[in-house]
Amino acid sequence: MVRTTVVSAPGKVLIAGGYLVLDPAYPGTVVSTSSRFYTVIQSQEFLSKNSIRVRSPQFLEATWSYSVLFEPAVAVEASPENSSKNKFVHLALQKTIALAVELRGAAQIQEALTHGFDIAIVGDNDFYSQRAKLESLGLPRTLDSLTQITPFCATEVHLSDVHKTGLGSSAALITSLTSAILVHLSVISESSLAEDDSRDRRQAHNLAQYVHCLAQGKVGSGFDVSAAVFGSHLYSRFDPAVIQDLMSDDALPSQLPSVLSPSNAAWNYRIEQFKLPPLTRIMLADVDAGSDTPSLVGKVLKWRKENSTEAEALWTNLDQQNQSLAQTLLHLGKLAEDDHENYASAVKYICSLQPVQWVANPLQPTSERPIITAFYEAHRICEAIRGKMREMGNLSGVPIEPVEQTTLLDACVSQAGVIGGGVPGAGGYDAIWLLVCDPPSCAPDQSPLERIEHLWSHYEKLDVSPLSAQESMAKGVRVEALDDVPGLKNAISVS
Ligand SMILES: Nc1ncnc2c1ncn2[C@@H]1O[C@H](COP(=O)(O)OP(=O)(O)OP(=O)(O)O)[C@@H](O)[C@H]1O
Numbered sequence: 217m218v219r220t221t222v223v224s225a226p227g228k229v230l231i232a233g234g235y236l237v238l239d240p241a242y243p244g245t246v247v248s249t250s251s252r253f254y255t256v257i258q259s260q261e262f263l264s265k266n267s268i269r270v271r272s273p274q275f276l277e278a279t280w281s282y283s284v285l286f287e288p289a290v291a292v293e294a295s296p297e298n299s300s301k302n303k304f305v306h307l308a309l310q311k312t313i314a315l316a317v318e319l320r321g322a323a324q325i326q327e328a329l330t331h332g333f334d335i336a337i338v339g340d341n342d343f344y345s346q347r348a349k350l351e352s353l354g355l356p357r358t359l360d361s362l363t364q365i366t367p368f369c370a371t372e373v374h375l376s377d378v379h380k381t382g383l384g385s386s387a388a389l390i391t392s393l394t395s396a397i398l399v400h401l402s403v404i405s406e407s408s409l410a411e412d413d414s415r416d417r418r419q420a421h422n423l424a425q426y427v428h429c430l431a432q433g434k435v436g437s438g439f440d441v442s443a444a445v446f447g448s449h450l451y452s453r454f455d456p457a458v459i460q461d462l463m464s465d466d467a468l469p470s471q472l473p474s475v476l477s478p479s480n481a482a483w484n485y486r487i488e489q490f491k492l493p494p495l496t497r498i499m500l501a502d503v504d505a506g507s508d509t510p511s512l513v514g515k516v517l518k519w520r521k522e523n524s525t526e527a528e529a530l531w532t533n534l535d536q537q538n539q540s541l542a543q544t545l546l547h548l549g550k551l552a553e554d555d556h557e558n559y560a561s562a563v564k565y566i567c568s569l570q571p572v573q574w575v576a577n578p579l580q581p582t583s584e585r586p587i588i589t590a591f592y593e594a595h596r597i598c599e600a601i602r603g604k605m606r607e608m609g610n611l612s613g614v615p616i617e618p619v620e621q622t623t624l625l626d627a628c629v630s631q632a633g634v635i636g637g638g639v640p641g642a643g644g645y646d647a648i649w650l651l652v653c654d655p656p657s658c659a660p661d662q663s664p665l666e667r668i669e670h671l672w673s674h675y676e677k678l679d680v681s682p683l684s685a686q687e688s689m690a691k692g693v694r695v696e697a698l699d700d701v702p703g704l705k706n707a708i709s710v711s
């Protein structure tokens with residue numbers, strides 16, 4: 217029987233904390249998405265000993281072959297016949313196998329590679345823009361249309377030409393790939409990877425975080441990898457010094473176990489529980505081809521450095537608003553837990569009213585009032601954060617929430633039942649997020665979801681296409697059964 221390991225990891229949306237989260241003093245609020253990357257590893261008799269073949273069947277000419285050498289030192293070499301390079305995949309193989317050899321000994325890893333590994337990697341359709349596909353199928357840009365596209369559908373382009381949607385494909389890919397190899401080589405156990413804060417999960421985090429930094433050639437805040445491993449949370453970054461010694465070309469495999477160890481206290485990232493309130497749903501839109509995040513980040517950080525007094529005041533204010541938003545959303549979750557009936561009834565009530573009307577009704581039952589007030593507070597804070605992010609953009613000369621996005625977001629957040637929204641992460645032209653009420657059994661003409669879909673699909677000033685992602689119910693990285701993921705077996709089968 218072919219031995220198979222499947223590990224998935226979610227994408228992310230940073231709803232609050234863009235730029236600030238680069239500084240360990242300021243937490244960011246990251247929501248992990250139902251859209252995931254999947255890595256499927258199969259030990260195949262037809263592949264030669266110590267060989268690894270990696271395939272990304274959603275792309276043209278996306279197969280890469282590698283050989284694992286154990287002498288004189290462990291190394292993973294790309295085949296000269298590969299038609300392209302994939303730095304992310306290559307580094308993931310090199311570092312994960314080197315760590316595995318250090319932790320389990322070369323003999324165990326060599327034994328596991330008696331039959332070569334076939335590794336297939338696929339991402340949910342949400343990671344890549346589906347506008348062209350919807351158009352070619354003659355389908356309107358709605359959530360329902362997205363369900364009609366084959367899961368993990370072929371993009372018909374080379375990987376380097378794909379239009380990504382900003383959900384953090386590389387972080388989800390690296391996390392699912394490195395964790396899948398660790399599980400397949402029995403370096404970490406399936407059951408322990410599933411536990412919230414287990415050693416194995418932290419081991420998977422430290423490795424993925426390191427490989428992602430190496431592949432990107434820089435140490436970002438790391439919230440994307442952290443969301444891929446742990447799911448939604450409030451994230452405060454780690455000190456880059458922890459991996460500094462491993463970032464150079466001279467780094468030795470023997471350094472990996474201690475630096476990447478789950479017991480290494482220098483991994484000082486902080487994670488606090490977070491999830492969106494019940495009966496609400498995040499909605500994401502792929503807006504327009506866009507902005508170049510690295511240059512946005514560079515400019516904002518330069519402005520902050522050169523204008524430290526003004527920046528300090530702005531950062532402090534934004535941080536207060538960011539934290540208030542997270543706490544208000546968590547408080548709503550608590551209110552729902554304490555009194556689900558009144559909570560559900562309050563959600564239903566605000567569903568058909570614009571935010572400005574939510575707290576205007578003096579006849580509101582007192583039992584629902586604190587709930588509605590908290591929803592209004594969340595709305596108000598989202599708007600305040602948007603204002604401050606615009607200010608950051610204006611001051612640093614960067615289109616964080618450019619005027620086109622402002623017009624679109626204003627139209628969205630004034631709809632009945634919309635709690636708030638903004639530009640995710642670094643901002644720019646290419647995406648927006650909204651938090652909308654999503655009560656059960658809502659008549660279509662009463663549903664905020666449908667109102668937003670209608671607004672987006674009829675919006676003439678910009679191309680706006682929904683993504684199907686919701687908040688992930690499963691927390692972060694997880695082992696899957698190949699047959700249980702709809703469309704996965706088909707997507708990875710060799711045609
Ligand atoms: N399906 C895939 N198969 C193999 N490699 C992939 C795949 N998707 C992404 N990659 C790797 O990740 C790299 C893209 O990384 P990059 O950092 O540009 O993405 P990102 O910023 O995470 O994207 P996003 O816009 O989704 O946030 C690609 O060059 C490739 O090496």
Ligand SMILES: C[C@@](O)(CCOP(=O)(O)O)CC(=O)O
Nearest residue numbers: 234235436437438641642643
């Ligand atoms: C600007 C920044 O804070 C967020 C970038 O987020 P995104 O890639 O736009 O989702 C950078 C970072 O945190 O690494």
